[in-house]
Amino acid sequence: MADSSPATTPLAGGKERAIxxxxxxxxxGRDEEARKAFGQTLVISDHMGTGADTDGYKNFSQLVISRMKEAPFYCTDDCRGEQYSAASxxxxxxxxxxxxxxxALNASLQTNPDAYRNGSQLLDNIVMSFQGISGLVEISKNGTRKPLFYLDGLDSAGVQVIYGTVAVDGYKGVYKPLxxxxxxxxxxxAGIRPLAIPRCGFSGTQCPLTFAEQYLVWIIVGSLLILAVITIIIISVCYMIHLKRKEAERLNQMWRIPFLSLESLTKQKSEHSRRSLQSGTGSTSTKITMENVTETRNFVYFMYQNECVAAMKHEVRVPLESQDCLEMRKMRELENDNLNRFLGLCLDGPQLxxxxxxxxxxxxNDVITKGSMSMDNVFVYSLVRDIANGLAFIQHSFLEYHGFLTSKCCLVDDRWQAKVSSYGLRKWRICDKRLPQDxxxxxxxxxxKDDLIGSQEAxxxxxxxxxxxxxxxxxxxxxxxxxxxxSGLI
Known part of the structure; x- marks a missing residue:
């Protein structure tokens, strides 16, 4: 609380200076810093009797100075100078x-002409309220003035503003905002009222514990548990990936055929390599021996796991990708009576x-062009049906179409059943050299088309x-x- 203006200091002659x-x-050179500091200051004072109407008090002050020159003071020469230019x-x-x-005296004289000598009677008429020069004047029954204080501060422009008043009656104060x-x-x-009690108390030592400080042990335990769970999940995922890769590698080994496991037919003993097949549909028989199986432009023949296999030659070694490995695994799993079984790829030989x-x-094609047996309509129908069944199976599988279908890739087994072969492997087949007769x-x-890739319609x-x-x-x-x-037909 102060007994003067919160923002100014009075000077001689009624002048003021910013505090x-x-x-x-x-x-x-720190006046601006001080002004900003006072901008955050609120002061309760009585305005030293000047009240809230500063302009009215200035008029009263000038009236006092002018009356000093009149009776009974007649202060003229002695009241010259700047210090006498404003009232006290x-x-x-x-x-x-x-x-x-x-x-109070006028009210007392109404009932008793001698009341000016009677203090008790004056006290009976002392209770009053009026707007005086020093502000609102309220006199209590004991003859004292009820104090009135002003809540002052500076606005954002640095101008003093009265924000409210505090009227005191005995031990009771009433605040009135303006x-x-x-x-x-x-x-x-920023327009926000400060807390009644600071967050850390008035001594700064009562700060409430943060969440981390209050539950530090639980946070550590929870973090360790979460870390353990994450670690277990990561290890489990890595282990599953490892198992998946091992399984994929195992499945890939099923279609990867080492070149050393392929044995040339010429090395087989004649008593184990000779094989006779008897045709059962016509009167003409055909005898085929393994010794008659010779290498062609597109195929070479080997013994693999005690069985004769046909190895198709491919011109280019195209790098294998994960999708290619998946295709090999799926092709090896294809099973149909009219589909010739794909066994795998030989990647480590002199040729793919x-x-x-x-x-x-x-x-x-060999049966039609080189065979000597007769084929009746039932036999032809049976072969056509076998090829149709094999082709339908391919077109309903993940391959969707053969793409390189000819009578040369439709094989006939020892039971005269037709089987579609040489399907899939488009990544390598498009690189193979194809002659006009193919x-x-x-x-x-x-x-x-440049790549000669077929379709279901083709x-x-x-x-x-x-x-x-x-x-x-x-x-x-x-x-x-x-x-x-x-060449001419093409």
């Missing part, structure tokens, strides 16, 4: 004190080889050519009896 202005000869700061309170006495929005008084704090199960009666079964729309076209061969018992397009060779 944060440094008047010392050696100014420290206590002049307003002196005025209100005499005015209070005068009002603002409509509390944010006005707390502008220096795809290994297929050997069919003793070779290809359907393209006689290829659809025209595929021939116009497979049906190729199937029709094979059916025509079976019905006519001739080569594709009867090219053997044509004046024009395969």
């Amino acid at each position: 944060w202005v440094d008047v010392k000869p050696q100014n420290d 700061v206590y002049a307003g309170q002196l005025h209100d004190a005499f005015y209070t006495y005068a009002r 603002y409509t929005n509390e944010a006005q008084i707390w502008w220096s704090r 080889l795809s290994i297929w199960r050997y069919c003793s009666r070779r290809s359907l 393209l006689l079964w290829t659809a025209p729309e595929v021939l116009r 497979d049906i076209y190729s199937f029709a050519i094979i059916c025509a061969q079976l019905i006519t018992k001739t080569s594709a397009w009867d090219v053997d009896n044509q004046m024009e060779d395969a």
Whole structure:
């Protein structure tokens, strides 16, 4: 609490100076810092009897100075100078004190002409309230003035503002705000009222514990548990990935055929390599021995796990990717009565080889063009049905289509059952060299493509050519009896 203006210091002649202005000869240059500090200060004072109406008090002060020159003071020469240009700061309170006495005396004289000598009677009429020079004047029954204090502060522009009043009656004080929005008084704090008790107490040693400080042990235990769970999950995931890779490697080993496991037919003993097959559909028999199996342009033959296998030659070694390994595993799992079994790939030999199960009666093209047996309609229908079943199985599998279907890749086993072979492996087949006679079964729309990759529709076209061969018992397009060779037809 202060008994003067919170923002100014009175000077001679009624003048004022901002309290944060440094008047010392050696100014420290920190007036602006002081002004900002006072902007966060609130002061309760009585305004030294000047009240809230500063302009009214200035008019009263000028009136006092002018009356000093009149009776009974007649102060003229002695009242010259700047120090006599304004009334004393206590002049307003002196005025209100005499005015209070005068009002009480007038009220007393109404009932008793001698009341001016009777203090008790004056006290009976002393209770009053009026707007004086020093502000609101309220006199209690014991003849004392009820104090009125002002809550002052500076606004954001540095101008002194009265935010409220505090009227004291005995031991009771009543605060009356003069603002409509509390944010006005707390502008220096972004409009937010400070706490009644600081967060850490007035001594700064009562700060509440943070969540981490309060539950540190539980946090450590929980963190360790979470870390342990995460570690277990990571280890489990890594282990599952390891198992999955091991399983994939195991499955990949099933279609990876080492070149050393392929044994040349010439090394087999004649008593173990000789094999006779008897045809059972016609009167003509055909005898085929393993000694007659010779290497061709596209195939070479080996013994693998005591069985004869056909190894298709591929021109280019294309790097294997994960999708290729998956395709090999799926191809090895394909099972159908009219599908020749894919056994795997030989990657470590002098040439990339795809290994297929050997069919003793070779290809359907060989049976048609080189065979001496007769084929009735029932037998032809049986072969057509076998090829159709094998092709349908391929088109309903993940392969979707054969792409390179010819009568050369339709093989016939020892029971005269047709099996579709040489399916899949498109990544390598598109790199293989294909002669004109290999393209006689290829659809025209595929021939116009650079990669010669087929489709389901193109497979049906190729199937029709094979059916025509079976019905006519001739080569594709009867090219053997044509004046024009395969290149001309293509």
